[in-house]
Amino acid sequence: MEAHLQLALANLPTISFGTGSLVRLPGPTIHQPNVYHFNSTTYSAIHSELATQNTPLYTQNGLLNMLGRNLTIKSYPERFQDWVPGKPRLEHAGDQGAKGTESGVVDVVITCEERCFDAVLDDLHNKGGKLNRPVHVFNVDIKDNHEEALVGGKAILDLALSLNEAAGRARDEAGDGGRAWDQGNREGFDEKVPDILAEWQERWPNMPALWSLAWF
Structure with a gap:
């Protein structure tokens, strides 16, 4: 981004776009990532959830700052494999x-x-x-x-x-x-x-x- x-x-x-099956972000441990769906979960919603979950942790590792930047760029993460070449994309707020x-x-x-x-x-x-x-x-x-x-x-x-x-x-x-x-x-x-x-x-x-x- x-x-x-x-x-x-x-x-x-x-x-x-992303290319994975799901959006995976760092969690409290390496075995507990935060997982979200492409094309629907907004960066704003992810930011709010993680800030509520553990503000000190996700501030220290830079995740909240990254999400704050992302939500000023686009509304939500999209997946490349779901994109249809030649089909006009909807205007995303x-x-x-x-x-x-x-x-x-x-x-x-x-x-x-x-x-x-x-x-x-x-x-x-x-x-x-x-x-x-x-x-x-x-x-x-x-x-x-x-x-x-x-x-x-x-x-x-x-x-x-x-x-x-x-x-x-x-x-x-x-x-x-x-x-x-x-x-x-x-x-x-x-x-x-x-x-x-x-x-x-x-x-x-x-x-x-x-x-x-x-x-x-």
Whole structure:
């Protein structure tokens, strides 16, 4: 969600998802996580419940601060596997940063853990690419703590801005008012993505990255 925040603050249309079966947050012990459902339980409700449960513990481990940040970004956690590419998403109250993505397609997916990268690719494969529209899937491995998330968010923002700049040039060069791009014809951009990633990796050598081309 830190990456979502940084992307949204840079005015890049952004939506965010989890890939697990449930939302699992730290609990009083490693064997007692707090578990919630995707797509329905709001960040506000989770924040209130945990604050009531044990304010000192969840303040000390940063969980309440993280949830407080999240509820200013979007209403509730969503699951990638439940998203239907091509189906317009409903306007979620408080879902700041989602503007421009409501048509149901995106050009880039960025994950922050290799298992999530694999889950996204598996899900897109299972959905069958019915729209025949390319999507670039990246993984930027980030450890799940506040400090690493801040640095990782900056790295992801740098990658997104580089991709966005190249896409803008390719769209302008097409000279058709963006119609070909909107229909998924983006050869000029798609061919440059490996070079963009290589240049980004030189700037962020401590951020392991993966990339794959998939289809909606």
